[in-house]
Amino acid sequence: MGRGVSGRDGAGEASREDPAEGRGGHLMRKRLVGWVCDTALILYFVFALFPIAWMVILSLKPTDQLFSTYFSFSPTLDGYRTVLGDSEGIPFVRFFVNSLVVSVGAVALSLVVGLPAAYASARWRFKGSENLMFTLLSFRFAPELTVIIPLFVLYQKLGLFDTYVGMVWVLQLVTLPLIVWIMRSYFADLTPELEQAALLDGYTRKQAFFRVALPLVKPGIAAVSLLAFIFAWNNFVFPLILTSNEAQTVTVGALSFLGGDRPKYNLTAAAALVSVVPPLLLALTIQRYLVRGLSFGAVKS
Template sequence: MKRTLFWLNRGLFYLLVVFVVVYSVFPFYWAVISSFKPSSGLFTPDPSFLPIPFTLEQYRNVFVGTAFGRNLLNSLLVAGGATLLSLVLGVLAAYALGRLRFPPKNAVLYIVLSMTMFPQIAVLGGFFVLLRQVGLFNTHAGLILSYMLFTLPFTVWVLVGYFRGLPRELEEAAYVDGATPVQTLLRVMLPLTGPGLVTTGLLAFIAAWNEFLFALTFTVSDVVRTVPPAIAFFGGATPYEIPWGSIMAASVVVTVPLVVLVLVFQQRIVAGLTAGAVKG
């Protein structure tokens, strides 16, 4: 009886694992095979789960005669700039909030947390007016500034936990040797938070790379427009046609860099996500 229950539980467990994997991977798989099909093959009553016939027509439509290449560079510049600035400012803020002592520290943490509670639509109008007034509307700098509204609080909150988990003896030893707080941060604390920096930076980059609402509102031309709104503006042969093949191809193109980043830094990501205590 016990053996039967054991195999039943194991079978249900593997069945659940298969369901989760298929549920998660199948949408991306369908996008990939759809991107290699001709437009006529996307609307057949009996769709194939293989790219038959195989064609690169959709990828040619994405890159030939459009500004999609420039949109990719815009996304890389804006997401990378927002991530870099968020890490620099987030490290300084997280070190102060996690290691230094000053009276309003908890209040500052709650203020940072409250910044993440507002939906984007709630601050959209105010940011629109602000960017227009300071001359940053439809610019890369304006998008970077708006993206930091959600990347910076996230970075601060995650890194505060990493700095709090570091042994205080390391910091005290640095102070005994005559190091200043800035030297202690750069030479002692920062190298120990490598996995945390990689994990936080990658998650912030993905959030900025996929952002749609700010990019749609604060850009009006392909010179600055990033990938998500650019895909939304794809047009077909007629005003009423939705080019699903081109949309699928563009979605695959913008997803591949994120997959590559996760595969390259997977060990550091796992280490960063599982780091909770440091043995002294």
């Protein structure tokens, strides 16, 4: 009789302990899955960032150790001094300035034209307006190689080859559709009642655009300006074909160090890292507006 009672008590105790053991096993499995996911993410980031780390290593290698070692070498800044000092006969600093001029010029011109166009397309719809907008967007979709030959011929005839004006003009194919389409969504998210109230107060449509609509989309303007600048700065095909020396940009000029009997990969890496500085500094400068601009309109009341 005592054994029966004790047996039942033991079974009851085991049943009371089972849920705790189950929760403990579930917690261990959850932690194990978390460790596996964290390890996979770390490995992915190492894989993704390794090219940048390798570029830094290459840029710090001296020329005589460029092909003889991998990670064991005597780091030096001679590569950066050579790139920025024009000692190789390659005016990289001028290419850098060219990129700044044409990229800022292209973004500025695209904003002047694109912001009113985006506002108009968001506020007024007419027959064929969507087709017109899609045609504008198709300029961004089309491969640059499909239009480069006619552009090359036109630039030769019009005297725009290897000029700042020619580069700023052709980069509109890259920056203008981007600005119009992105800013169109920002203006569409604004309630029209704000501008209607301004019109009732005596503002003209132009004043309502500049004093009411534009200030409200400043974060969006900052975000789209940065994106357009990066696209213009990184463009390779147009500077490669439509410039030769005077208006050549860093994307093409950095490859000049690969010429000769022995390619200077350390100088190319140094030039590439220097060319990353302007977009990076611009992103850090407008970071506050960039975060707000990218999330603008994501949550509506």
